[in-house]
Amino acid sequence: MTPIPKFDHTNCGDCPIRHRAVCAHCDVNELEELEGIKYYRSFEAGQTIIWSGDQMNFVGSVVSGIASLTQTMEDGRTQMVGLLLPSDFVGRPGRDSAPYDVLATTDLVMCCFRKKPFEDLMSNTPHIAHRLLQMTLDELDAAREWMLVLGRKTAREKIASLLSIIARRDASINQKGNTGPIVFDLPLTREAMADYLGLTLETVSRQISALKKDQVITLEGKRHVTIPDMGRLMEEAGDDSDGGFLV
Amino acid sequence: MTPIPKFDHTNCGDCPIRHRAVCAHCDVNELEELEGIKYYRSFEAGQTIIWSGDQMNFVGSVVSGIASLTQTMEDGRTQMVGLLLPSDFVGRPGRDSAPYDVLATTDLVMCCFRKKPFEDLMSNTPHIAHRLLQMTLDELDAAREWMLVLGRKTAREKIASLLSIIARRDASINQKGNTGPIVFDLPLTREAMADYLGLTLETVSRQISALKKDQVITLEGKRHVTIPDMGRLMEEAGDDSDGGFLV
DNA sequence: CAGATGCTTTGACCGAGATCAAGTGGAAAC
């Protein structure tokens, strides 16, 4: 059994997501207030964090790991509707039941705030509300980008799109020079990718094999991906290769 | 040639979207400030309001009519990513170029604010910022709902989903008693529906014919729809028939 | 070691929806 990831810093100043999360714009005093109501929770890969319809008595930020928002129909068809990376926000102030299942896709640490105190704090500190608005607008843009992928792209383009998103994010975190091949590990199973892309896991597998055969990507094992030419991948994704993207 | 729709009220107090738009929570003083920077613009059906990539020097609310946000790939494939109804907000404070094409789907009136003054006003009036956050979160929910439709539903379910969304909205505006058949006019062409649903216009047409044949809907002309049994339509859409929806 | 178990790959076949191609019907234009 995987040990639950440990996490025990308590000082926001040391926090790895300090300047990207909902608290990004907070000054020292505001941060102190937040420290008063925050607590950490860890989840292991596969765990359900919140069930759709459940009461949500906290909101929070992903500190490390990946979570996903998922919708399921009665007959079992499921669609991932959000991929939450470190610094992303979970929960909606002003609403108390969850509209989606929230799953830990990898081992995960969250920085949680009890909902009521957070809401109170939010109404007094415009910095938090403003940052949350920014983040929500960014998520809305991402969701709309994804609607194009779901509605109009072919299976191959969908896979290429997902790979380029993951690659881009990884590049933005690791801050490397942007020349040379990009290397990363897929944080999702084939099934999770399928749920994200509106495909079956078989099709995901086939398209990954095809991209490998055509040397758009290289695979070591099932998860370790190398992208020799990012421009090529973007073409395969059907995007402008100039890739004018905000991260 | 269709005359451009007229609109000449200037008093926010009389405005039909007064309590649903971004100004919903404003008090009299705030409203007065808004009145100072607002102006109306009319568009006729089919006009492009903003091109993707253009400088946006205003933001605003849809007062009447319907606008759509659309993304287009180089080869012409297009996906609608937003359907803007009266009271919905257009534009993003803090960004100056548009990420999508904005089209007038029907004749349209917008209440516009020059961007800079609006941004300034927003930072001083939490009522506006807060309302905008609410509205953005609602749009994000709608976008995620739509991701399930695009990713996992069949063509028939997609059409039924779109019809039930339009029906539900119409019911919420017209505030009728919720018994008896629902009647409305489709505000979209077959092609616009196809762009919304990630289908071709031929498939849209076929599925509408099929729903008619199966008596889920009745058609007079091409656009006038009657829904004898809303529960039945929801079943066809693949939704829980209890329809726990916020409007 | 053998046997599970979970994730992944691959093959064979099928069908929903796309594509290509006419044709309909109503309203505006001449």
Place this chain on the structure above:
DNA sequence: GTTTCCACTTGATCTCGGTCAAAGCATCTG
């Protein structure tokens, strides 16, 4: 009136991705 136009419908055919089925492969278990 008839011509044109546009939104829409319907048919025939093709194809991409889904479905069903089997097997590969790594890790854990006893």
